[in-house]
Amino acid sequence: MTEDAEVEAADRYRVKSVQRALRLVELIADAAPNGLTVTELARQLKTSKSTAFALAQTMLANGYLRDVQPGPRYQLGLAFLRLGDLVSRQIPLGDTYRPVLVQLTEATGLTSRAAISEDGYPVFIERVDGPGTVRFHTLLGHREAPHASAAGKAILSTLPTTDVERICGAHGLPRHTRNTITEVPILLDDLERTRRRGFSIDDEEDAEGIFCIAAPFFDHSQRCVGAISVTGIKIDVPSWKMQEFGHLVADHARILTSRFNGQAPTLHLTSNPRIQNLVDEVSN
Amino acid sequence: MTEDAEVEAADRYRVKSVQRALRLVELIADAAPNGLTVTELARQLKTSKSTAFALAQTMLANGYLRDVQPGPRYQLGLAFLRLGDLVSRQIPLGDTYRPVLVQLTEATGLTSRAAISEDGYPVFIERVDGPGTVRFHTLLGHREAPHASAAGKAILSTLPTTDVERICGAHGLPRHTRNTITEVPILLDDLERTRRRGFSIDDEEDAEGIFCIAAPFFDHSQRCVGAISVTGIKIDVPSWKMQEFGHLVADHARILTSRFNGQAPTLHLTSNPRIQNLVDEVSN
């Protein structure tokens, strides 16, 4: 009990049963679409059936869960639809994103998404699926890794190095694929290239076979609000097309910036010598 | 304590602190977009500041609330975005609705919505706003009154009379405006007219100055899945246009029905004599 009094202190003002209830919601969310039974909930929550039952009943009575037959299985209720809609309305200029994404998807034929920055992390708030048959299971509200996603790197590329190091320090650079950048200096190089290009590239760094291209957009004080991105399957895209996609994404990010009456910051070119010879790499 | 042991029994398996937490979420949702402070929460929850604080901290730590400065105000967190998105994906054929609504909005210039039936109540699951500057504050996940909304009446019109009476008996027919139907027989007449027309009309019955036109759609077993509707301001719509809107809505509802591989039920014409002379009213 002496090990980490800090965590203990942080927990002091948390209501345990509510924590459990929230965890229950998460479990059901992850277990979609078939729902979970009381027994399965109890096992996963590491609690007794009676407790899981009481929690589920409470959520049920308030519309946060619904009961799908047969064999009482709990599924997320429509109440979350309302709350989700409310949240998306609270996002500043929330209805600006979709038209831009629609246009970007039409131009590229790819699924496009918009993320806003939450302490450096991209949180996706809007999505327009492409016409392809392959569907990426990308949920709104999802936080992606800053170092292993195009949107994340686009956001990081607008931040001073100290902030990048702080954010990376907080959660490390866990490896997702063999292409994932796991060293801070390499990441910083990548961010510098991103600044020069105007868009970031996730080349199978988050998931095998998937690429992502993103560009940041800004508010009036030149602060990065978030990033928009397109996602596709690596195999059927020649590299010249990647460049084209990149410019399209960057163009549409600029449209968003102007919608916000925003302004992109002027580039602070690095003096890092390792970077200097990358200047012309853009046109490769 | 002897008054209603039934309610007491139903409450027995509810977790009080979780109930409170959910109520807290509702309060914050209703108080949007500026959020609430701990003190305001405590007052509205009729609890002490410390309790409200603990609840809010718990939700905060899990991303269900966010802290908007200044003077710590709590606002709904982006976690709800994820859950809302998940729920909307769980709706069968969830991505079928939007294209149809887009088309309907283009054809009518009005805001159009789709609702699914939950025990006779329409719950709105998708929305496409019209080009007008006036915005209706219609939230997804919102349950409208069955007797005082076009979508509700469209759904009721597909149900046998006994079901309609049961549903109305459960919550009564509360008056919203002076046009609201508050008598069951009148409602039944209206439903019969709806069946003959092929679409339902809410003529300022839910809110003054607002009209709504809806039509039901069906699944393969001829059961009503829900209804789609258009909403507009009464004043600038001539009655012949209402008819045109009605047919457009009904047409698009049929499109949805066919997307579900569904089939509309054959009309069971009533023998109610009061209705007989309404048959030709359609062409008024």
Place this chain on the structure above:
DNA sequence: GGGTTATGTTCGGCATTACAAAACCGGAAT
């Protein structure tokens, strides 16, 4: 069809812990 297993639901008691009140703190306004 009866026995068997796996569930969902109900109950009672103990220990936990969520709660309220009050003290503490820090910033804004006077």
Place this chain on the structure above:
DNA sequence: ATTCCGGTTTTGTAATGCCGAACATAACCC
């Protein structure tokens, strides 16, 4: 500088959430 007001922390106590075990009910299988 002082007061006020709201947010945070503390602490004791009573409420209540939790568990285990009993009960009910449905699915399953010889």
